[in-house]
Amino acid sequence: xxxxxxxxxxxxxxxxxxxxxxxxxxxxxxxxxxxxxxxxxxxxxxxxxxxxxxxxxxxxxxxxxxxxxxxxxxxxxxxxxxxxxxxxxxxxxxxxxxxxxxxxxxxxxxxxxxxxxxxxxxxxxxxxxxxxxxxxxxxxxxxxxxxxxxxxxxxxxxxxxxxxxxxxxxxxxxxxxxxxxxxxxxxxxxxxxxxxxxxxxxxxxxxxxxxxxxxxxxxxxxxxxxxxxxxxxxxxxxxxxxxxx
Numbered sequence: 001x002x003x004x005x006x007x008x009x010x011x012x013x014x015x016x017x018x019x020x021x022x023x024x025x026x027x028x029x030x031x032x033x034x035x036x037x038x039x040x041x042x043x044x045x046x047x048x049x050x051x052x053x054x055x056x057x058x059x060x061x062x063x064x065x066x067x068x069x070x071x072x073x074x075x076x077x078x079x080x081x082x083x084x085x086x087x088x089x090x091x092x093x094x095x096x097x098x099x100x101x102x103x104x105x106x107x108x109x110x111x112x113x114x115x116x117x118x119x120x121x122x123x124x125x126x127x128x129x130x131x132x133x134x135x136x137x138x139x140x141x142x143x144x145x146x147x148x149x150x151x152x153x154x155x156x157x158x159x160x161x162x163x164x165x166x167x168x169x170x171x172x173x174x175x176x177x178x179x180x181x182x183x184x185x186x187x188x189x190x191x192x193x194x195x196x197x198x199x200x201x202x203x204x205x206x207x208x209x210x211x212x213x214x215x216x217x218x219x220x221x222x223x224x225x226x227x228x229x230x231x232x233x234x235x236x237x238x239x240x241x242x243x244x245x
Contacts, residue, residue: 006061009054009068012047012076013114019043020107037091040103044084044110051077060120064179067120075117083110102142105135122168122178126161133157133216160216163208170205174198 007014023039051073058069087106112131119125137157141150172178174194175186190202 005057009057009061010066012050012054012080013111015046015050016043016080016107016111016114020104020111022104023107024101024104037087037103040087040107041084043107044080044087048077048080048084051080060181064181065121065124066115066118068118072118076114079110079113079117083107102139105139109135109139120180122172122180126165126168129164129216130161133161156218157216160212160214162212163215164212167205167208167210167212170201170208174202174205 019039019042026039054068055070055073060067083106087103090102090106108131112128112133112135114128115124115131116128119128134157137150137154140146140153168178171183174190175183177183177186187202190198
């Protein structure tokens with residue numbers, strides 16, 4: 001796939017990225033949350049329209065790091081639409097309840113979901129997960145009462161991502177690839193024709209990746225060491241942290 005075609009396909013993500021950066025600049029320069037709310041709204045509407053225009057262009061692009069098909073297109077439009085509703089709902093709050101940086105952080109969070117959905121390699125999956133996690137930690141810290149909780153979230157996330165990267169290094173060492181399709185093919189080969197040592201190393205890496213992801217999203221049993229819900233804002237409670245039993 002040509003570079004120009006790849007740029008057209010990622011145009012919605014680039015619009016959201018530009019909107020997020022611009023919202024942070026406007027919010028920081030003018031300290032006006034209600035004025036900068038127009039930026040994410042325009043960005044998301046434009047992203048939805050561009051995503052609809054790009055329907056039908058399937059394939060792997062950007063040197064195999066991103067993948068696009070009809071299912072992912074539908075998910076992208078859904079994510080942009082839900083994000084638009086989310087921001088519209090948030091704009092109904094009084095200005096004292098909002099921070100100017102909030103809109104840019106929300107756009108980065110939405111962009112992280114899109115990148116994760118389209119990830120075709122460990123690199124893009126890592127970028128997507130961090131684009132989701134870091135804005136949430138920052139949004140939590142915008143409330144001075146919840147700074148301690150934000151630090152706890154950050155530490156939990158760093159531990160989880162460290163374990164994920166540790167497991168990825170074992171998977172790459174055995175398979176020799178960071179691309180999901182090639183890793184899948186090599187897993188089938190290693191589990192059938194390779195030595196027991198290679199098989200155990202690969203299983204260890206995959207297990208570590210699974211443990212890191214479970215710790216990062218605080219799924220059972222890692223919810224026992226996750227941050228207490230009572231310190232978290234509603235958007236973190238409902239959107240990310242605990243899957244309580």
